Amino acid sequence: MYLTRLTLLDHPDLRAIVQQLGDAYREHQMLWRLFDPAPDAGRDFLYRRDVHLGRPRYFILSRRPPVNPLGLWRIDPPKPFAPKLQAGQKLAFLLRANPVVRRSRERHDVVMDCKKRIGWSSMPAEQRPALPKLIRVSGLRWLQRQARDHGFRFRPAQVRVDGYRQHRTRRGSRAIHFSTLDFTGILSVTDPELFRKALLQGIGPAKAFGCGLLLVRRL
Template sequence: MPYLSKIRINPCRPGALRLLGNPYKMHGAVQAGFPDTVDERVLWRLDADDPHRPHLLVLTERSRPDWSHLAEQAGWPTADGEHFHVRDYTPLLQRLAAGQEYAFRLKANPVQNTKHPDKLTSVQEARAKAAEQSGSRIRGFRIGHRTAKAQLGWLLKRCQNPAIGFDIPTVAPEPAPAPGLDLPHDTSPAPAVALTERDTVRYRKKNNGTQLTLSTATFEGRLRVTDPEALRRTLLGGLGPSKAYGCGLLTLAPLDPEQAHG
């Protein structure tokens, strides 16, 4: 049975600060929510719409977790209210039907594979040097998209693949400006998605380890179900790379009236 969890994080706690700035440590805290080693995909995402009250979302495919350790180390363990909740995800998955539309949010790591990057990281330089010394062929390097246009293009290209189970409809353009203002106006429909946040996180797996870089993009918009079974696989399996480090979790919500008529 799949479960979606939501955990309250207190950003003023030292334990929370160690997790919020390091996706590797947050990954470890998420894995600690299970008494045994899990052999399933575990997706998580940090939502910080209110930076003073961030929430951690975790989706598990079969295992029901316990987040008491996070409430004690990085939450409000003695305060009133529900510090975390774990809900059965099955009803949402069963409701999916072709043609339905939902609001969505996705935090992803948009990347491209290239054999000739503009600049190599220290890890990539070491890999290229090792390949050169051994005489083996250098495989392509995974490079993060750096511009908002490229990151949005990455998502729209992924949506062309029927295997993900959804597409992003287009919406009518905004009304034309008042006459006489002489402002440019695009009359072509646009995809119903916006890039709402971009971030670059630099972290280390060990205190003196190599510094790693993770570029993320958060998308919000409207999607249309094209293949319910394929979308279920996407929701449970995630979208894009770096899933262990807080990327790939796609969540759905009912459309508000303004979105529904957009």
């Protein structure tokens, strides 16, 4: 596996390119072009987008090092990614995720699900819990479930939950809706093998749209 940082270069059509990258499906298509095409290849990379000096920047974890066929990117030298982990190890982490809960075999955004369960829409405005608090509570509840399944634990006081966004895009005639939350904090590894799998495969759904990549660093 390789971990690579990419930054969008100056280009005569920079504004149009940035606009395309603002659409989750088009962004996914553009990033897929960074890898040698193979007719039967499935997606074999995870990515996270942020903004650096006003333009998109990406961290990509992939089985193949990216290429730059269109000359749009500054690609830092890919770094081999083979983490050495041990039980009890503490790591700082970043995670942009699509936190969902299943109700009647369907996935629901955890924030909207929490609103529905407490009757948010019918509550008088003065009785509604503050939205940041609701986001934090529902996000941490989801992250606790992921921690149990993926070999880590954390203290809620050491994790920040913010950046809640709802995304809408299209794939042809199909409408795609998903939401994201950003988690930042400190975790402890409880099961190195499970945690390694989480690092390599990502956490949660919507991985094709920039969710699930768990970035960590030693403290």
